Amino acid sequence: MTSPDSKPSRPSELYREFLARLDRVAxxxxxxxxxxxxxxxxxxxAERIHGNSARRDEPLVAVxxxxxxxxxxxxxxxxxxxxxxxxxxxxxxxxxRRAEGGTLILDEIALLPLEAQxxxxxxxxxxxxxxxxxxxxxxxxxxxxxxxxxDLEARVAEGQVRSDLYYRLAVVPLEVPPLRAHLEDLPxxxxxxxxxxxxxxxxxxxxxxxxxxxxxxxxxxxxxxxELENAIERVTVLGANGTGAPGTxxxxxxxxxxxxxxxxxxxxxxxxxxxxxxxxLESLEKAMIQAALAEHRGNLSAAARQIGLxxxxxxxxxxxAEDSEPESS
Numbered sequence: 001m002t003s004p005d006s007k008p009s010r011p012s013e014l015y016r017e018f019l020a021r022l023d024r025v026a027x028x029x030x031x032x033x034x035x036x037x038x039x040x041x042x043x044x045x046a047e048r049i050h051g052n053s054a055r056r057d058e059p060l061v062a063v064x065x066x067x068x069x070x071x072x073x074x075x076x077x078x079x080x081x082x083x084x085x086x087x088x089x090x091x092x093x094x095x096x097r098r099a100e101g102g103t104l105i106l107d108e109i110a111l112l113p114l115e116a117q118x119x120x121x122x123x124x125x126x127x128x129x130x131x132x133x134x135x136x137x138x139x140x141x142x143x144x145x146x147x148x149x150x151d152l153e154a155r156v157a158e159g160q161v162r163s164d165l166y167y168r169l170a171v172v173p174l175e176v177p178p179l180r181a182h183l184e185d186l187p188x189x190x191x192x193x194x195x196x197x198x199x200x201x202x203x204x205x206x207x208x209x210x211x212x213x214x215x216x217x218x219x220x221x222x223x224x225x226x227e228l229e230n231a232i233e234r235v236t237v238l239g240a241n242g243t244g245a246p247g248t249x250x251x252x253x254x255x256x257x258x259x260x261x262x263x264x265x266x267x268x269x270x271x272x273x274x275x276x277x278x279x280x281l282e283s284l285e286k287a288m289i290q291a292a293l294a295e296h297r298g299n300l301s302a303a304a305r306q307i308g309l310x311x312x313x314x315x316x317x318x319x320x321a322e323d324s325e326p327e328s329s
Contacts, residue, residue, distance in 0.1 A: 033146050033174070107147050110160065
C-alpha cells in the first residue's frame with residue numbers, strides 16, 4: 001500500500017533511459033522538440049531540461065499557443081510598441097524578451113499560424129525579435145523547447161507546418177513515452193501525485209492498497225499522467241466510497257470504476273472504422289503487434305503484456321506480422 005511514508009522505487013528501465021536523455025540534452029544549448037501524446041509529461045520534460053541546464057537560474061517561460069488568438073500571436077511572442085494596433089495603449093514585451101537568458105517553451109507548435117511561422121523562423125536564425133511597430137530589431141538570448149502532440153512530419157506534408165521551421169526546431173527530437181509504455185512506474189507516480197494533489201487541496205493524502213494499484217495498472221491511460229492525476233484528485237476529494245468527506249482511509253479498487261467510462265465504446269468504434277476501411281483481422285493483428293513493439297522498442301514481454309497475450313503466444317504470432325525483427329528481451 002502506498003502511504004505518505006512510502007519511498008519511491010527505482011524507475012523502470014524505459015523511464016531511466018528517457019530521463020538520462022533529457023539530462024544529456026540539458027547540458028547543451030540545442031533546440032529541443034518534445035513529441036508525445038497529450039498528458040504524457042512534455043511540460044515536465046521541458047522543466048527538467050531547463051532545471052539541469054546552465055540557464056537554470058534564468059527565466060523559464062511557457063507559452064500555450066492554443067490559448068492565444070491567431071491575430072495576437074506575433075504581438076504576444078515578439079512584443080509590440082504603443083499604438084502598433086488598435087487597443088495597444090502601451091508597449092509590451094513579448095514572451096521571447098521575457099525569457100531573456102533563459103528557456104522559452106512553445107507548447108503545441110503545430111498550432112502556430114503559417115504567417116507567424118515565417119517570423120519565428122527568422123528569430124531562430126538571426127536571434128533577434130522585431131516588436132510590432134518598432135523601428136529596430138532587438139537581440140534575444142533564449143533557448144527554445146517546442147512541444148507537440150501531433151505528428152509534425154505529417155503536418156509538414158499537409159502544408160500546415162513549414163519544413164524549414166520543422167528542421168530548425170527538430171535539432172534534438174525526443175519522444176515522451178506514454179504512461180501505458182512504462183506502467184512499472186505507476187507506484188512512483190501515484191506516490192508523487194497523491195502528495196502533490198493532497199497538498200494542493202489542503203488535505204491528507206490517501207494511501208492506495210495493492211489491489212487499487214493493480215486496478216490502475218489495468219487501465220490503458222489514454223490521457224496519460226494527466227488522466228492519472230485527475231483520477232487521484234477525484235478519489236482524494238470524494239473520500240472513502242465517494243462520501244464527499246476527504247480522509248485518510250485507503251483507496252479501494254472499486255473507487256476507480258469511473259475510469260471504465262473513458263474507454264467505453266472505443267473497441268466498438270474502432271471495429272466499425274476497420275470494417276468501413278475493409279480491414280480484416282489479420283491486418284489488425286499485424287498493426288497491433290507492430291505498434292506494441294514500436295512503443296516498447298522491441299521488448300517482447302512488455303509488448304505482449306500490452307496486447308494481453310503471454311509472451312509465448314505473442315512470439316507465435318510474430319512471423320505473421322510482416323517483416324518485424326524486434327530485439328529479444
